[in-house]
Amino acid sequence: MIELRDVHKAFGANRVLRGVNLTIGSGTSVVIIGGSGTGKSVALKCILGLVTPDSGTILLDGQDVTRGDRDAFLARFGMLFQGGALFDSLPVWQNVAFRLLRGSLKRPLTEAREIAIEKLRRVGLKPDVADKFPAELSGGMQKRVGLARAIAAEPEIIFFDEPTTGLDPIMSGVINELIREIVVEMGATAVTITHDMRSVRAIADNVAMLHDGVIQWTGPVAEMDNSGDPYLDQFIHGRAEGPIEAVR
Amino acid sequence: MSFILSFLAAIGRSTLAWLAGMGRFAIFAGETVSHLARPPFYMREFLHALVQIGWLSLPVVGMTALFTGGALALQIYAGGARFNAETVVPSIVAIGLTRELGPVLGGLMVAARVASSIAAEIGTMKVTEQIDALTTLSTNPMKYLTLPRVLAATLAVPVLVGVGDVIGIMGGFLVGVTRLDFGAGTYLKTTLDFLETWDVVSGLIKGAVFGFIVALMGCYHGMNSGRGAQGVGGATKTAVVAASVLILAANYVLTEVFFST
Numbered sequence: 001m002i003e004l005r006d007v008h009k010a011f012g013a014n015r016v017l018r019g020v021n022l023t024i025g026s027g028t029s030v031v032i033i034g035g036s037g038t039g040k041s042v043a044l045k046c047i048l049g050l051v052t053p054d055s056g057t058i059l060l061d062g063q064d065v066t067r068g069d070r071d072a073f074l075a076r077f078g079m080l081f082q083g084g085a086l087f088d089s090l091p092v093w094q095n096v097a098f099r100l101l102r103g104s105l106k107r108p109l110t111e112a113r114e115i116a117i118e119k120l121r122r123v124g125l126k127p128d129v130a131d132k133f134p135a136e137l138s139g140g141m142q143k144r145v146g147l148a149r150a151i152a153a154e155p156e157i158i159f160f161d162e163p164t165t166g167l168d169p170i171m172s173g174v175i176n177e178l179i180r181e182i183v184v185e186m187g188a189t190a191v192t193i194t195h196d197m198r199s200v201r202a203i204a205d206n207v208a209m210l211h212d213g214v215i216q217w218t219g220p221v222a223e224m225d226n227s228g229d230p231y232l233d234q235f236i237h238g239r240a241e242g243p244i245e246a247v248r
Numbered sequence: 249m250s251f252i253l254s255f256l257a258a259i260g261r262s263t264l265a266w267l268a269g270m271g272r273f274a275i276f277a278g279e280t281v282s283h284l285a286r287p288p289f290y291m292r293e294f295l296h297a298l299v300q301i302g303w304l305s306l307p308v309v310g311m312t313a314l315f316t317g318g319a320l321a322l323q324i325y326a327g328g329a330r331f332n333a334e335t336v337v338p339s340i341v342a343i344g345l346t347r348e349l350g351p352v353l354g355g356l357m358v359a360a361r362v363a364s365s366i367a368a369e370i371g372t373m374k375v376t377e378q379i380d381a382l383t384t385l386s387t388n389p390m391k392y393l394t395l396p397r398v399l400a401a402t403l404a405v406p407v408l409v410g411v412g413d414v415i416g417i418m419g420g421f422l423v424g425v426t427r428l429d430f431g432a433g434t435y436l437k438t439t440l441d442f443l444e445t446w447d448v449v450s451g452l453i454k455g456a457v458f459g460f461i462v463a464l465m466g467c468y469h470g471m472n473s474g475r476g477a478q479g480v481g482g483a484t485k486t487a488v489v490a491a492s493v494l495i496l497a498a499n500y501v502l503t504e505v506f507f508s509t
Contacts, residue, residue, distance in 0.1 A: 045380070048383075048384055049383075050380050050383055050384070071386050074383070074384060074385075074386045075386055077384060078384075079381070079384045081377045081380070081381055082377070083376055083377060085376055085377040085378050085380065085381035086378075086381075087373075087378055087381070088372075088378075098385050098387075099385050099386060102288065102290070102387065103288070103386050103387065104386070105386075149385075
């Protein structure tokens with residue numbers, strides 16, 4: 001279980017997180033929604049320690065994430081970045097097997113390659129993609145490779161940062177389905193950031209809306225449409241009129 | 249009065265920002281060196297950096313040394329003729345190249361080629377979240393990106409300087425023999441007679457320091473790159489300028505330390 005307790009983070013005068021409280025249960029799929037620039041990515045990066053919160057506590061299974069063995073902590077996570085964040089200088093299979101080629105999870109080269117090809121197959125890519133470089137792939141294929149890399153070491157917790165941004169509707173649907181299938185299949189805890197409502201309905205067990213630096217609303221996805229929260233209503237229906245200022 | 253106060257406040261802010269920048273850079277340099285003693289060491293990355301920084305810089309450093317050696321021979325001959333001292337050409341070319349021009353010009357050429365490419369590569373990795381991805385994959389970016397490049401440059405640039413010294417002396421030799429009527433044997437004998445081991449070794453030490461500066465500036469500015477294409481462009485430019493200025497400053501300090509009496 002991941003818990004964020006009163007997490008604050010500011011960049012200069014810009015107070016991005018102003019007291020975020022959120023609990024993510026083990027084995028559940030939580031989608032964090034909110035407008036651009038509301039701090040969704042910052043919240044995820046705070047959990048991973050890529051950004052240090054100004055105050056507040058983040059707990060993983062009751063343990064403060066800033067304490068303990070950092071390698072062991074990170075080994076529990078996989079992450080799909082918004083732009084894929086694939087390493088340009090490495091072929092696809094080495095991107096996927098990156099974690100299996102070094103560090104505590106190191107495997108023999110041939111075994112790591114086999115696992116990479118199997119994970120590529122799992123996300124719908126053929127083995128011949130393995131020896132290509134990321135620059136040779138389309139945006140959708142890069143997302144799939146990023147997804148394969150996120151699941152390669154079979155992590156307990158997977159973060160998805162805007163998994164469908166920049167993809168056409170069909171490819172978005174494919175990625176959404178893949179994420180849902182993989183999360184269910186692995187029994188992993190999933191946290192997804194998106195403002196694509198199709199993704200929310202396809203992926204989420206629970207939804208949390210981040211607005212003005214705090215969690216504005218949280219609850220099961222089934223209750224989202226009848227929440228009675230004017231902020232959430234405006235966001236999920238994409239209305240220009242409402243309590244959220246359209247120009248930010 | 250308020251104008252003076254704002255002026256002083258602006259100076260104070262700039263000074264504090266400069267000191268903070270120096271502090272960040274010092275911490276970055278210290279952290280890089282400290283990783284030498286802490287495993288893991290990424291050998292493949294190191295060997296790759298060695299090829300990129302050392303082997304692939306050979307043509308540009310070699311060409312620079314060749315033409316510099318030739319031009320130096322012509323200049324010293326012309327200057328020496330004013331004092332009837334044309335015969336000093338071989339020894340001055342050798343000493344000038346090994347002590348000063350070899351390491352400094354080699355360092356500056358490597359700065360132009362390597363600091364820019366390191367800063368642009370790491371800066372792009374930063375803005376495309378590849379550095380964050382490394383961290384989430386349990387890989388320390390300082391160990392994986394910075395240390396191999398800094399170590400490779402520190403070891404490769406002295407070798408480049410050594411090769412550059414030989415090629416530069418060869419450039420002087422070719423001009424001396426073909427244009428200035430020196431005998432081939434006499435030119436080489438004079439070069440070897442007057443050249444001391446310390447002339448060469450001091451240049452190689454300078455090369456190691458310049459290599460360290462070049463790679464460190466490339467990595468530091470890449471890691472601290474701003475967002476977008478403009479941020480990466482700015483980081484690349486700053487890395488080359490800072491590396492070049494630091495090379496020239498370090499050259500003066502090292503020359504004082506090595507040769508002042």
